[in-house]
Amino acid sequence: MSGLMSGSVDDGDEAVARDMERRRFVQLLGMGGLVFAAGPSGIRRLGRLAETAVPVDPFSPHAYIALREDGTVTITCHRSEMGQGIRTTMPMIIADEMEADWARCRVEQAVGDERKYGSQNTDGSTSIRLFLTKYREAGATVRALLEHAAAKQWGTDVSEVRARQHTVIHERSGRSLSFGALVATARSLPMPEKTSVRVKSPSERRWQGKKMPSIDLVPMTTGTAIYGADVRLPGMKVAVIAHPPVWGGRVRSFDARAALRVPGVEKVLHIPEPPLPAGYNTVGGLAVVARNTWAAIQGRAALRIVWDDGPHASYDSVAYRAELEASVRKPGTAGRVVGNVEEALASAPRTLEREYYMPHLSHAQMEPVVAIAQAVNGTVEVWAPTQSPQDARGTVAKYLGTDESKVTVHVTLLGGAFGRKSKPDYICEAAWLSREVGVPVRVQWTREDDLRNSYYHTVAAHRLEAGFDGNGTVTAWRHRVAYPAIDAIFAQDVEGPGPDDLTNGASDIPYAIPNIRVEVCPAVAHTRIGWYRSVNAIHHGFAIGSFIDELAVESKKDPAKYLLDLLGPDRVVDLSKDGLVAPASNYGGTWTDYPLDTGRARRVVELAIEKSGWGTPLPSGRGRGIAMHRSFLTYVAMVVEVDVAADGTVSVPRATVATDAGFVANPDRARSQMEGAVIMGMSNTLYSEISFRNGRVVQSNYPSYPVTRMRTAPHTVDVHLVESEALPGGIGEPAVPPSAAAICNAIWDATGVRIRQLPVGRQLAGARARTTDPDGQDR
Amino acid sequence: MISFSVNGTRRSFDGDPAMPLLWYLRDDLELTGTRYGCGVGSCGACTVHLDGRAVRACQTKMSELTGKEVTTIEGLHPHGEHPLQIAWREIDVPQCGYCQSGQIMKAAELLRSTPHPTDRQIDNAMNGNICRCGTYPRIRGAIKLAAEKRS
Ligand code: FES
Numbered sequence: 023m024s025g026l027m028s029g030s031v032d033d034g035d036e037a038v039a040r041d042m043e044r045r046r047f048v049q050l051l052g053m054g055g056l057v058f059a060a061g062p063s064g065i066r067r068l069g070r071l072a073e074t075a076v077p078v079d080p081f082s083p084h085a086y087i088a089l090r091e092d093g094t095v096t097i098t099c100h101r102s103e104m105g106q107g108i109r110t111t112m113p114m115i116i117a118d119e120m121e122a123d124w125a126r127c128r129v130e131q132a133v134g135d136e137r138k139y140g141s142q143n144t145d146g147s148t149s150i151r152l153f154l155t156k157y158r159e160a161g162a163t164v165r166a167l168l169e170h171a172a173a174k175q176w177g178t179d180v181s182e183v184r185a186r187q188h189t190v191i192h193e194r195s196g197r198s199l200s201f202g203a204l205v206a207t208a209r210s211l212p213m214p215e216k217t218s219v220r221v222k223s224p225s226e227r228r229w230q231g232k233k234m235p236s237i238d239l240v241p242m243t244t245g246t247a248i249y250g251a252d253v254r255l256p257g258m259k260v261a262v263i264a265h266p267p268v269w270g271g272r273v274r275s276f277d278a279r280a281a282l283r284v285p286g287v288e289k290v291l292h293i294p295e296p297p298l299p300a301g302y303n304t305v306g307g308l309a310v311v312a313r314n315t316w317a318a319i320q321g322r323a324a325l326r327i328v329w330d331d332g333p334h335a336s337y338d339s340v341a342y343r344a345e346l347e348a349s350v351r352k353p354g355t356a357g358r359v360v361g362n363v364e365e366a367l368a369s370a371p372r373t374l375e376r377e378y379y380m381p382h383l384s385h386a387q388m389e390p391v392v393a394i395a396q397a398v399n400g401t402v403e404v405w406a407p408t409q410s411p412q413d414a415r416g417t418v419a420k421y422l423g424t425d426e427s428k429v430t431v432h433v434t435l436l437g438g439a440f441g442r443k444s445k446p447d448y449i450c451e452a453a454w455l456s457r458e459v460g461v462p463v464r465v466q467w468t469r470e471d472d473l474r475n476s477y478y479h480t481v482a483a484h485r486l487e488a489g490f491d492g493n494g495t496v497t498a499w500r501h502r503v504a505y506p507a508i509d510a511i512f513a514q515d516v517e518g519p520g521p522d523d524l525t526n527g528a529s530d531i532p533y534a535i536p537n538i539r540v541e542v543c544p545a546v547a548h549t550r551i552g553w554y555r556s557v558n559a560i561h562h563g564f565a566i567g568s569f570i571d572e573l574a575v576e577s578k579k580d581p582a583k584y585l586l587d588l589l590g591p592d593r594v595v596d597l598s599k600d601g602l603v604a605p606a607s608n609y610g611g612t613w614t615d616y617p618l619d620t621g622r623a624r625r626v627v628e629l630a631i632e633k634s635g636w637g638t639p640l641p642s643g644r645g646r647g648i649a650m651h652r653s654f655l656t657y658v659a660m661v662v663e664v665d666v667a668a669d670g671t672v673s674v675p676r677a678t679v680a681t682d683a684g685f686v687a688n689p690d691r692a693r694s695q696m697e698g699a700v701i702m703g704m705s706n707t708l709y710s711e712i713s714f715r716n717g718r719v720v721q722s723n724y725p726s727y728p729v730t731r732m733r734t735a736p737h738t739v740d741v742h743l744v745e746s747e748a749l750p751g752g753i754g755e756p757a758v759p760p761s762a763a764a765i766c767n768a769i770w771d772a773t774g775v776r777i778r779q780l781p782v783g784r785q786l787a788g789a790r791a792r793t794t795d796p797d798g799q800d801r
Numbered sequence: 802m803i804s805f806s807v808n809g810t811r812r813s814f815d816g817d818p819a820m821p822l823l824w825y826l827r828d829d830l831e832l833t834g835t836r837y838g839c840g841v842g843s844c845g846a847c848t849v850h851l852d853g854r855a856v857r858a859c860q861t862k863m864s865e866l867t868g869k870e871v872t873t874i875e876g877l878h879p880h881g882e883h884p885l886q887i888a889w890r891e892i893d894v895p896q897c898g899y900c901q902s903g904q905i906m907k908a909a910e911l912l913r914s915t916p917h918p919t920d921r922q923i924d925n926a927m928n929g930n931i932c933r934c935g936t937y938p939r940i941r942g943a944i945k946l947a948a949e950k951r952s
């Protein structure tokens with residue numbers, strides 16, 4: 023971190039003193055990184071944090087910012103940390119605007135309180151794109167307040183003073199006052215008028231837009247980081263739950279005698295199964311409460327349960343796929359209409375129809391879901407890895423029939439989440455069980471529970487039809503898609519997503535095609551569907567990116583050049599006025615703030631082409647593929663290089679990712695998200711599949727639900743971020759959607775095998791690598 | 802009664818000898834740096850050293866510990882400054898961080914036996930440790946950096 027401090031060192035002695043101070047605080051930041059606000063005193067594991075405690079009564083001029091007279095600045099992070107680095111980036115933006123010394127800032131994690139902090143729902147790649155301005159204004163407001171306080175103490179005009187690295191300076195007289203020394207005066211002042219608050223200009227920024235190392239690096243590399251299962255409460259029990267294996271199933275009868283004979287097992291409780299669709303609530307089941315985790319796991323294994331499987335007992339992925347495919351072969355509800363696609367298809371010199379299929383996925387985040395709750399004396403206190411403490415708070419309150427004010431949700435670090443932990447079902451379980459047994463309870467899901475009781479990424483079938491001429495120019499584009507909707511967890515008889523779901527890169531495509539019709543076709547859910555990193559943009563991106571590559575091949579064009587041609591001339595389009603059927607959502611942004619800018623799409627494609635060495639020769643067995651997708655208001659193009667071994671194993675030696683996400687606050691964390699997205703994209707494309715038989719999930723653990731491992735993972739992920747001051751787009755999700763198509767297009771380039779259903783799995787086992795033929799004449 | 806040591810402290814255990822070491826470390830000793838990821842030996846999140854060899858704590862029964870020395874991530878280096886831990890921080894490897902205890906423990910075994918591993922040796926050694934966040938390229942880089950710095 024020392025590199026950041028270069029602007030603030032004064033003379034020799036002071037520099038040494040400051041350096042020591044800095045190291046002390048860096049240590050606080052590192053070791054005490056995860057400080058829980060106002061936990062009960064009996065939490066042993068958190069005891070060591072007491073040494074970091076500073077005197078009470080801090081001055082909190084803003085919900086995110088507190089100052090103490092010893093100069094400590096505490097920044098409260100209200101968003102959940104799940105690997106994207108928000109616990110570093112958010113405080114860094116505020117400290118920068120505030121002119122605070124980073125070494126004297128500490129970070130606390132907010133409890134769930136939406137009214138105080140604004141939305142805490144950490145999903146949709148929103149932390150920066152919804153809050154950048156708010157963070158900047160918060161920091162700048164407190165900087166202005168401290169400047170006013172100094173001006174008041176000196177009796178000067180505020181225009182003559184300025185804050186610089188934890189000090190306010192009066193340049194003319196050479197006087198200065200530290201932030202800590204200004205706290206008393208600042209307390210008595212009104213907050214500065216909005217008009218007197220000035221957010222920094224780009225040249226004044228110290229850290230925004232530059233690499234800032236994560237504040238959690240020391241705990242994460244020494245095993246001291248606190249995740250969901252790591253909090254310890256006195257007298258805490260551990261519960262492992264047998265959930266109904268079928269969505270909507272219930273316990274018909276059970277025999278717990280053997281379970282209760284397992285040493286350490288204390289109780290078996292029946293958590294009531296709610297009526298479907300159950301929303302965020304637990305699906306219920308039998309909970310084994312024990313003195314430790316091992317006893318609970320063994321007790322659960324010893325339960326004998328007869329289930330009533332309920333209405334989804336026949337859910338079968340093979341049969342369901344046929345249903346989805348039948349659905350997309352009939353007209354659906356239009357989400358975008360431009361021109362007259364029927365006529366254009368009928369009159370086109372050539373047409374191409376293709377279908378694509380993508381199965382359910384599960385997040386398989388490394389930390390299985392887990393929650394700790396203490397529901398005694400009418401209050402509920404929760405510690406959990408949750409993406410949405412506000413939803414957790416509201417859902418738990420409702421579930422237990424109590425008021426939100428009685429529920430406190432502390433957020434631990436999340437050992438991965440990817441959307442799974444935005445649903446608080448497991449937190450409801452811990453709260454309910456703690457209330458029943460009268461002591462704190464940790465609900466521990468096993469990996470098998472996690473994979474078999476997830477809120478799954480949807481399963482999707484696509485049918486694409488294009489009309490084009492001899493030059494490959496596309497004149498007609500008809501796209502039909504069917505998949506069960508997330509809405510089905512909240513309401514019965516949902517017939518599939520609304521047309522609005524298509525604005526995940528299906529109806530809002532950036533291509534210059536005069537006749538477009540995008541339709542959504544019916545599909546009823548038979549399991550819990552939920553958000554999974556990048557959501558519907560994953561299968562939209564796979565189908566569209568693959569189809570464009572197929573059109574390029576049919577037209578005998580280079581796929582990269584074809585993609586650029588299809589984008590057409592640069593246009594800035596308000597799609598709500600260009601055929602999108604209302605409500606035409608735009609990831610929560612307005613079409614005015616975030617129009618579709620095809621020039622940005624073109625630039626990322628060009629950048630990926632240039633940086634990847636597109637077109638240069640590759641050894642036999644290797645191939646390159648390209649795809650581009652706009653999602654979460656960010657434009658990502660990707661060139662992936664694959665190596666297909668003789669046995670059909672695919673590895674990705676190299677990927678080039680070009681991203682235009684507007685202003686990027688912490689580029690290194692953005693890069694790491696892009697790297698991770700390529701690797702998660704590989705899992706989605708090559709390995710992973712959740713399938714159902716008799717209503718039950720077939721897979722159970724990583725051996726049957728493979729994800730990317732070191733051997734096939736890229737050696738190089740070149741990430742190129744377009745430098746920009748434009749409004750920020752998302753970072754965590756947008757690089758996943760183009761990855762599946764880029765990989766499959768590269769597989770085609772390497773082998774001549776076109777992948778139209780995921781995962782690739784063993785589909786290439788018999789494929790032989792192509793030896794020659796770079797332009798696709800003779801497959 | 803089973804006697805062994807953990808991070809240099811002598812311990813004894815008279816509970817279920819079939820209990821995996823993972824739950825003993827996490828529940829009994831509160832050494833929560835050793836993580837639970839799969840419980841079936843497939844993810845490496847629970848990797849610890851047993852007499853210097855990397856093993857999966859979820860697949861190691863308490864009965865196998867007699868006379869053995871267990872080292873967890875908390876005991877890898879007294880000040881958390883093993884060359885790998887330093888390299889991990891320099892390259893900013895972790896995303897969510899959950900898998901990283903296991904990654905570092907596995908990499909520490911690799912570097913002890915192979916001070917200058919090739920890419921292939923790294924891939925083979927680390928293939929059993931899943932990182933769902935996808936930090937593999939940085940893990941490779943950090944292992945190489947630590948190896949370079951040592952020489
Ligand atoms: S938890 Fe032991 S290998 Fe996964």
Ligand code: FES
Pocket residue numbers: 105388437438895896897898899900901931932933934935936
């Ligand atoms: S850093 Fe999240 S699983 Fe590896």
